[in-house]
């Protein structure tokens with residue numbers, strides 16, 4: 203059944219990697235394919251939401267009926283996200299945002315000089331933490347945590363530090379989970395820190411299960 207559990211909600215989703223330029227022809231990025239974020243956008247739309255997909259550079263076709271905002275750098279993704287902060291009901295941070303960016307992109311191609319090159323990287327803004335910090339009582343904020351060990355402890359800590367309501371945690375060392383694969387296995391950490399382990403699912407199936415589970419729990423929580 204496709205009950206429209208997100209009818210009337212505006213869901214803003216960040217997806218994909220970011221690209222931090224070094225010079226006109228080079229950049230720093232990561233292995234994110236954007237699949238999880240795009241699957242969430244598609245599922246949220248199907249469940250009745252107005253969807254805004256803030257996407258880093260990926261090779262996926264955006265789902266129909268979704269507003270797409272294309273960005274490259276973490277700083278651009280941050281500004282795009284902030285521009286929606288008054289308007290979202292749910293914010294889902296599924297992007298793999300680069301934690302560092304070159305302090306300044308060179309205007310011209312960096313030439314090799316036969317000696318080592320040192321890059322100075324500066325931290326990028328933490329989009330999820332800033333959205334969490336400014337969260338209003340009616341807004342629901344959902345983050346992702348890709349971990350390699352102590353998944354639950356790190357995910358719970360991340361939920362608190364970023365003031366998120368929900369954290370979707372996965373162990374990226376597990377086969378079939380994480381970057382650039384079609385499937386994912388996650389543990390969902392809720393507002394009361396309870397952990398719900400979900401089975402190995404395709405990212406499309408997982409997106410729908412996550413949204414339905416959270417929608418149900420939020421309806422209950424907010425009715426209390």
Ligand code: C5P
Pocket residue numbers: 216276295296297298299300301326327328329330331344345346347348360
């Ligand atoms: O801190 P860490 O990167 O492990 O947290 C992951 C979560 O934070 C993800 O939901 C990711 O989209 C979000 N994030 C962000 N902006 C950053 C770094 C991470 O929104 N600069």
